[in-house]
Amino acid sequence: MPEAIWISFAFGLGLLVKTVGLPPLVGYLAAGFVLSGISAVTEVTIEATDVLAHIAHLGVLLLLFTVGLKLKLRSIISPEVIGGSLLHFGITCAIFTPGLYLLMDLEWQTAFLLAIALSFSSTVLAAKVLETKRELRAFHGRVAIGILIMQDLIALVVMSLAAGEAPSKWALVVFGLPLLRPLLYRLLDASGHDELLVLLGLLLALVLGGLGFEAVGLSSELGALVFGAMLANHPRSQELAKSLWSVKEVFLVGFFLQIGIGGLPDSEALIFAVVATLVLPLKGLLFFFLLLLFRLRARSGFLSSLSLTNYSEFGLIVASVALPEWLVPLAITVSLSFVISAPLNRYSHALYERLGSSLERFESRTRHPDEQPVSLGNTRVLVMGMGRTGAAAYDWLSENERDLMGLDSDPAKIQQHQEAGRNVVFADAEDNTFWQGLHMPALEAVVLAMGDIEGKLIAARMLRHKGFTGYIVAHTMYTDEARKICEAGADEAYLTMSETGVALASHLMDHRPAMPSQTAGNT
Template sequence: MAGLPTQTTAFSDALVILGAAGIVIPAFARFKVNPVIGFILVGVALGPHGLGLWVPSWPWLYHVTITDPHSIEPFAEFGIILLLFAIGLELSFKRLWAMRARVFGIGAAELLLSAAVIGGALALFGEGWAGAVGLGLALALSSTALVLPMVGTTGAVGSGAFAMLLFEDLALVPILFALAAIGPNASGGWTEFGTTLLSGVVTVVVLLVAGRFALPPLFAQAARTKSPELFLAVSLLVVILASIATSAVGLSPIVGALLAGLLIAETDYHTEVEVITAPFRGLALGVFLITVGMSIDLAAISHNWGSLVLAVVGVVAAKSIVTALLLRLSGATRGVAAETGLLMASPSETTLIVLGTAQGAGLVLPGTAAFWQTVTAIGLTITPLLARLGSDVAHRVERRQAREIEPEAVPDGQGRVLVIGFGRVGRLVADMLARHDRLYLAIDADVDSVAHARAEGYAVLYGDAGRPEMLEKLSVDTASAVVLTMDDPVAQLRLTRRIRAEHPALPIIVRARDAAHAAQLYRAGATDAVPEQLESSFQLSEAVLTEIGVAVGPVIASIHEKRSEQRAEIMEMGGMSEAPKERGRRLREG
């Protein structure tokens, strides 16, 4: 409201933001709604295009709405700065150097090809070449603020997305100056760009050198005070000073934030800094998402819904296809390429910055810029949905690919070991079999585990061993043994009974949780049931005895003796009159 003082307005906006973070968002979480969508919906509802429209009629709504979105934009920008700072904390200069080929290879190709495809399509629809270039570069950018918190910076999807996003962040400043230089309102743009580039390089070098020598003693002094508040203050001070330094020479403040994170990551204090700044990063990112929601005008969307849907679908399709194809050419699996492509398909928060620059340079009309700003806001809103869709598509693709791989043929006279379940225990069993030159085939129902294991060279097949037809396909009758390592007691018992009923003489070795579970497995027909709790006790006892000077030979003999006693007690618990191992040997010889 016009007559209210600025301090009151700021206080009211702060209450709305804190209320959204403390009340509304937990409510969304209870109904399993992504917090990203929750914050954006809060911005839509409480912004100037939502309940804010009714403030003149019902003045009390002023206290639960944000009528001036520009008042919280500085907090939103600070949220992005803290996010880039957090990304820097997770990196190191060594890792950046190792990623240089992907950052400047696939990262550059993804941005330029996406911009060319989108800009070319817009030119075909009548946009001028300069406007098509500006819009293509703007819409080709992807959201660092949303993508990286979802997938991180490691793993097949996370590392690929991070390489592309890092190049986009580095390319933002050259893009802004290039658009300003080619616009009809340009005045000495290229000269200014060269000056800024030189100043930026000098500033970055100074920050790197000064930070390497100044940060360790600074954080050491803060740590000696044992004051979390002072440690937090020093952390935020480093981020703010680095961002101000890069902003002062014309670079983006996010470059300074990334550098600050990189420098602190090289110190011994990076873990404490990461933990202590986490709550502020989450809240500041929430403020940014609220500003995105406030930019969505539902009335304008309802009047232009057809064009907006076509634009959103076109941008998402173009970017996802380009990204997926580039990743496939670089050697990524089909599932990883599909998931990363959909994850990177939406426009970015920096798209809004580039659109503003293109409009200011006269490359696009204000109405056109407003239309694509709405497209960007919608794209940011659906980013979590695209991420979920990408994950589902990746699983389907990997499952289809896994089914196409048949078990390898086993030479006559050699029965392979079937390892059912390929987690931590199954992988170790496979390693030991391979070390002793024994053939094996593993099967697991987790498509991600299968894909990763197969990429590392393991003989793993995707499938559900609980289905009878799968056991037939695995040719259990020709196996030398079956090892059940799944962490599902019910499935282990069911599968043990089924295999024992169909193959009375086949050795079945099963991972058990404890002695009681092992007794149940023996009753079901297991040849050997190995309780994890007891084995860890044996290993601990062996370590203690050898450390206090007992000879290794007697220790191992006593461990074997104790293990036999425990096995006899477990079989007695299971009511077994004959050891399963002896029964199996008798049946094979009979």
């Protein structure tokens, strides 16, 4: 079976480019071009098969399904996300379309679709870079991911229009899909944490979303996205996304292999890719100034923009539907942008240290609400992380402590706590900007109740770095994590399950009836 050999070869090149800090998909694409070159100089026939095309399509559906799992309205309903993404898309198309039309002698429609493909940034690359640096929940990370989700939605609309298929009358059934959400939630709860969870994701993305939407005359890509979005608010949606990540990556190998095997790039394709790469900095600059327009600080605007300074695999997916003859030039363009973007993002903070003084001149005098410096005022006890553990600690402390405050990075959770009468404000412990603007003149004690170990480690280090000498206590599930938290600066780190056991035993001792004393006859 040739596909197995091709995928093995792609794995080898993907592993090779990963060792030098580049995304593996650059290696997958290179593998396709190498195989195409072998076919051109030898008598061995290597061409894309129906099996490879099917694998590629499954990879695209899984990619869109995982995008849908992240499609939470609160992550995109903000002026900087909606306004920044739409303005950038409109300005890019307005500039690129006439430029491509005049310089390359293309038809207006082709130039416009190419401009659309070049307007998108890579969701895969940006998410991986931000996750590696633990900045997905930082303010600039949330802005970047929100803009990417908006771009993905625009790409899906373009693909649906380009396909030009008229839906059947049964397509109206789609409007009733929200009624299935309770059933889907139950299935997700019942699927456990192992292979059933992966199979459920494949069933929803490929069968119900892909084949189901195709059966009623709608785009299979739209179906995969919709079924992912229906589960986005479930507490285990991100667990499902992580479980599908590797499966999706394997299938996407077929997508990039298919492009490379389609033919070697000619001189015109290479020139197009080089020119598009040379104008890549303009894409980042446009994002930067648009984000400053929405009152972001220069630092946040710079870090968000750098994450978005690349071209997108979604541009290739759009081209596969609307401009198949441009797949190879666009694929080389995307690869070159990754070669540039990946190392720049790795050293983004060091770059800002050098450029910050120059960039800060462009900041607005009024700050974005999420970037205002935080002052704890008279707060004496601080609870960081207002999940179940943090909320329980807050409620117990509130009985004896009036100068109490809670911090959390989830705006929806903050609103719930505020409605319940708790003094909780927005802050992200993993965001350096928060620590730079934090004032804590009266603080005496801190409870670290965040869900992830990295947030606790950062908070403990930064509190001590800012000169805090008070008491820091944390909880964790594992002994090795407790040791790391204490090494980072915490005074104590208790094991959650051990403390739960102690609490249960104390309740038993408090409420059980007194045991009758033994009599002499029992001796």
